[in-house]
Amino acid sequence: MCGIVGLHLRNPDLYSRLGELLTGMLCEMEDRGADSAGVAVYGNEAWSPAGRGTVSLVDAADAPEAVAAALSAASGVDVAVTAVDNVLLLSAEIDSESLLAAARSVYPDVLVGGFGEDLAVLKGVGAPKALAEGWGLPDAHGWQGVGHTRMATESAVTASGAHPYAVGPGECLVHNGSFSNHASIRRDLEAAGIAFDSENDTEVGARFVAHELAGGKGVDEALSDLTRTFDGFYTLLVSNRDSFAVVRDAIACKPAVIAETDDWVAMASEYRALAHLPGVESARIWEPEPEVIYHWTRTDATQEVSA
Amino acid sequence: MTVTFDLSTTTLREVNQALHAPDLAGDFVITHLAGSHNVAVGLDAPVKVTIRGHVGYFAAGMNQQAEVTIDGNAGQGVAENMMSGIVHVTGDASQSAGATGRGGLLVIDGNAGARCGISMKGIDIVVGGDVGHMSAFMAQRGRLVVRGDAGDALGDSIYEARIYLRGTAKSLGADCVEKEMREEHLTELAGLLKAAGYEDDDPAAYKRYGSARTLYHFTHDNEY
Numbered sequence: 001m002c003g004i005v006g007l008h009l010r011n012p013d014l015y016s017r018l019g020e021l022l023t024g025m026l027c028e029m030e031d032r033g034a035d036s037a038g039v040a041v042y043g044n045e046a047w048s049p050a051g052r053g054t055v056s057l058v059d060a061a062d063a064p065e066a067v068a069a070a071l072s073a074a075s076g077v078d079v080a081v082t083a084v085d086n087v088l089l090l091s092a093e094i095d096s097e098s099l100l101a102a103a104r105s106v107y108p109d110v111l112v113g114g115f116g117e118d119l120a121v122l123k124g125v126g127a128p129k130a131l132a133e134g135w136g137l138p139d140a141h142g143w144q145g146v147g148h149t150r151m152a153t154e155s156a157v158t159a160s161g162a163h164p165y166a167v168g169p170g171e172c173l174v175h176n177g178s179f180s181n182h183a184s185i186r187r188d189l190e191a192a193g194i195a196f197d198s199e200n201d202t203e204v205g206a207r208f209v210a211h212e213l214a215g216g217k218g219v220d221e222a223l224s225d226l227t228r229t230f231d232g233f234y235t236l237l238v239s240n241r242d243s244f245a246v247v248r249d250a251i252a253c254k255p256a257v258i259a260e261t262d263d264w265v266a267m268a269s270e271y272r273a274l275a276h277l278p279g280v281e282s283a284r285i286w287e288p289e290p291e292v293i294y295h296w297t298r299t300d301a302t303q304e305v306s307a
Numbered sequence: 308m309t310v311t312f313d314l315s316t317t318t319l320r321e322v323n324q325a326l327h328a329p330d331l332a333g334d335f336v337i338t339h340l341a342g343s344h345n346v347a348v349g350l351d352a353p354v355k356v357t358i359r360g361h362v363g364y365f366a367a368g369m370n371q372q373a374e375v376t377i378d379g380n381a382g383q384g385v386a387e388n389m390m391s392g393i394v395h396v397t398g399d400a401s402q403s404a405g406a407t408g409r410g411g412l413l414v415i416d417g418n419a420g421a422r423c424g425i426s427m428k429g430i431d432i433v434v435g436g437d438v439g440h441m442s443a444f445m446a447q448r449g450r451l452v453v454r455g456d457a458g459d460a461l462g463d464s465i466y467e468a469r470i471y472l473r474g475t476a477k478s479l480g481a482d483c484v485e486k487e488m489r490e491e492h493l494t495e496l497a498g499l500l501k502a503a504g505y506e507d508d509d510p511a512a513y514k515r516y517g518s519a520r521t522l523y524h525f526t527h528d529n530e531y
Contacts, residue, residue, distance in 0.1 A: 252421055252440070255383065255401070271361050271382060272342030285361075285380060287401060287420050290440065 003029025003149035008244035011263035019140030026147040033151035036162035038123025043142030047120035053096030056113030075102035085134035114166025160198040168210030170241035177233035252290035315339035433503035
């Protein structure tokens with residue numbers, strides 16, 4: 001098993017409650033996976049100040065002041081570092097990819113949790129409730145958040161094996177299930193020059209989607225290609241700075257529930273993770289169909305596309 | 308007298324244990340479900356249980372005798388392995404509704420997800436809306452009535468269960484074929500619709516599906 005949750009807020013009045021609501025969703029899914037967890041939060045000023053590139057470093061050994069000094073020197077701009085429990089959030093007035101390049105040059109062995117504008121990715125080994133408390137997740141603001149509780153089945157319990165996999169700018173992918181042909185796809189991606197952080201099957205899915213998006217494809221097209229390329233079981237939640245998408249494999253044995261109101265769109269592995277959301281009693285609630293891509297953006301109406 | 312259990316103040320284990328008391332009688336209501344799993348499982352008494360809200364997995368599983376109403380949606384495996392009694396879901400049901408059921412009646416007013424009635428062995432299932440893919444997969448006995456449409460591979464590898472479908476199936480599974488609707492089937496279907504509260508439906512608007520029985524024995528034609 002594993003648990004997936006995601007919340008895409010439409011009503012700005014709820015932005016101040018994103019962390020509180022996401023914490024409730026994540027912790028309810030602790031039964032589905034308690035060995036590690038992670039979240040991606042879009043729009044929390046305290047973690048990812050607007051107008052600055054942000055990079056997450058997971059379980060870095062150096063103190064925040066030392067990291068700030070080293071990265072300011074490497075990048076030539078002032079890099080701010082915020083410690084959020086086991087994660088250091090770097091931000092600077094440069095794009096996140098330039099900041100990422102500086103971080104990788106100085107700390108080549110430190111795990112990058114994610115990078116982007118307005119995006120903070122936190123993940124680690126441990127029980128979801130303890131991790132969420134350590135991060136102060138309930139106090140986070142923002143317009144969108146996703147989370148994952150992991151029960152490892154095919155690779156080690158390490159921070160690099162924890163989701164989300166946020167391997168493209170502002171992008172984030174969480175997965176419940178297992179890909180069966182990930183090794184051969186990994187070889188193809190490695191041949192195309194793509195580096196991996198872990199032996200995890202989900203990372204292959206995330207790198208595949210990031211590679212497609214970097215090549216100019218849209219989310220719908222990238223996920224449609226994923227359904228034709230990947231074999232195995234999956235429910236995926238794929239977020240970007242401005243979008244939120246769900247897709248399941250053809251067998252659809254891994255659970256997924258979507259709920260939608262005028263104020264928000266939420267997705268979770270099980271309904272109980274949604275039961276505390278405001279207005280859920282009048283939400284439209286359904287299970288996503290196999291191989292249909294459900295896609296919401298901050299500007300447009302809902303899209304449903306057959307893969 | 309009606310006994311009410313509030314799951315926000317009483318543990319699920321206490322509720323289920325109370326519903327397993329010897330010589331149980333009366334009416335029961337369960338509130339504040341918040342999507343809990345395993346609600347009202349293993350009942351074996353002629354009681355009425357009303358569940359007010361959405362439930363998680365396996366609600367009313369293994370039911371015997373009891374009449375359970377779920378006033379909301381049900382997660383996967385609702386009424387799985389039911390032996391007798393009635394389970395009525397007023398909303399939608401997730402995958403594997405009524406899986407392996409041996410008897411009793413499961414009514415789902417909304418839609419059912421994938422694999423509805425998988426490996427059913429005598430249960431009757433009436434679905435007000437649509438059913439998902441692979442419904443009645445390896446169904447052995449009992450009746451599945453679908454008032455809406457069916458997803459891909461309806462009745463795949465079916466044995467002797469009977470499927471009545473008013474809408475259309477996206478595709479039929481291996482060895483599942485349309486069969487003649489004879490008088491006895493119209494009568495049987497009318498009885499099922501009446502029991503489920505859909506007596507106004509015209510049984511003649513339905514088609515019957517079942518096993519072509521070509522998978523019963525090995526033949527070299529089954530190779531692929």
